[in-house]
Amino acid sequence: MPKFPWLHEDGLVFLNHGSFGATPLPVLERQNELRLQIERDPIRFLIDELEGRLDEVRGVVGARFGADPDGIAFVPNPTFAVNSVLASLRLSPGDEIVVTDHGYNACNNAAKHWAERSGAKAVVAEVPFPIRDPAEVTASVVAALGPRTRLVIIDHVTSPTGLVFPVADIVREAEARNIDAIVDGAHAPGMLPLDISSIGAAYYVGALHKWVCAPKGASFVVTRADRRTSMRPAIISHGANSMRTDRSRYALEFDWTGTMDPTPFLAVPAALELLDTFCPDGLTGVMRENRELALAARALLMDRLGLEPPCPESMTGSLVAFPLPDGDPVKLHRRLRDEHHIQVPVMPWPAPGRRVFRVSAQRYNVIDQYETLAAALLVELERERAQRS
Ligand SMILES: Cc1ncc(COP(=O)(O)O)c(C=O)c1O
Structure with missing residues (x-):
């Protein structure tokens, strides 16, 4: 997993660049x-x-x-x-x-x-x-x-x-x-x-x-x-x-x-100068590669979780979100972080009780991390189903 110059703690699967970014050393x-x-x-x-x-x-x-x-x-x-x-x-x-x-x-x-x-x-x-x-x-x-x-x-x-x-x-x-x-x-x-x-x-x-x-x-x-x-x-x-x-x-x-x-x-x-060094064509290449990873993550999550495309690919940048079955977004977010070491936003939307999750794709992310998320979500959604019945 790419580390330097990023500072995320070891073992954390950080899939939320969107909220506050990440500042390299x-x-x-x-x-x-x-x-x-x-x-x-x-x-x-x-x-x-x-x-x-x-x-x-x-x-x-x-x-x-x-x-x-x-x-x-x-x-x-x-x-x-x-x-x-x-x-x-x-x-x-x-x-x-x-x-x-x-x-x-x-x-x-x-x-x-x-x-x-x-x-x-x-x-x-x-x-x-x-x-x-x-x-x-x-x-x-x-x-x-x-x-x-x-x-x-x-x-x-x-x-x-x-x-x-x-x-x-x-x-x-x-x-x-x-x-x-x-x-x-x-x-x-x-x-x-x-x-x-x-x-x-x-x-x-x-x-x-x-x-x-x-x-x-x-x-x-x-x-x-x-x-x-x-x-x-x-x-x-x-x-x-x-x-x-x-x-x-x-x-x-x-x-x-x-x-x-x-x-x-x-x-x-x-x-900006640092981002420019990450790809031969600078920031343009960084944006292109991030988007490619986001689209690969989207395909993977759709396949593993049986989800529909959230939008045409033309409406995707480096963020991908999907609706989840109704439930408590805060509890699910905490379980993903505390039990699975995945930092991914689960947000109440469009109204309390309903919820979405969103992944980001930035230089430090790799496709295996979305596989880890898919597996964790399957476990947690099944746990929620079992608790409801
Ligand atoms: C669409 C949009 N507007 C504004 C913001 C900025 O939020 P803040 O002013 O709290 O930094 C965000 C942050 O995620 C955002 O996604």
């Missing part, structure tokens, strides 16, 4: 170097140098993922980014925000919270799972758009179900109705070929600590040029009344939301 070493630099003179680093250092990383991220560097704001996590967009909207009573039932729970909660503060509401578009065609996603979301829809939040890769949604089609449909979109691409950078500008969304959110393997706390939002003057961070700090004219207010406000550790962002180039 050389990237953590780079982060530590940066932390030591801060401590040599925190004032110089954080006051005099930080903006310039963030600009350099913005250039790297923009070039990799097809985004205008001036629109890139670094945030600690996607939830912060989504809350920032929602807090920046001026909603009126009766307005609607459309989300989907595959959306990330935290972001759907945020949509409901910010909507309800203004007498607006969140409308949930239901998308089938298993699914046969990406056009079903577009049709479901479009059917939920109405004259009062102000915003649609659509995941690029869904968290509970691991589906690649047709986000460019959905953004086009929303834009044609003058509706802004947030594409929640938390999983997309480092998993999918990505050209953020061509998707055309008013806001594109990405995490860099997941599939780019940066230290935890590295995420970004790209705001389209025509929305940058109204877009503000969820935390208001010094930038709000800055008299400076050398940088945009957007950059001034997002680059400083209070004292925090900027090293997760500053270590992103080191993470």
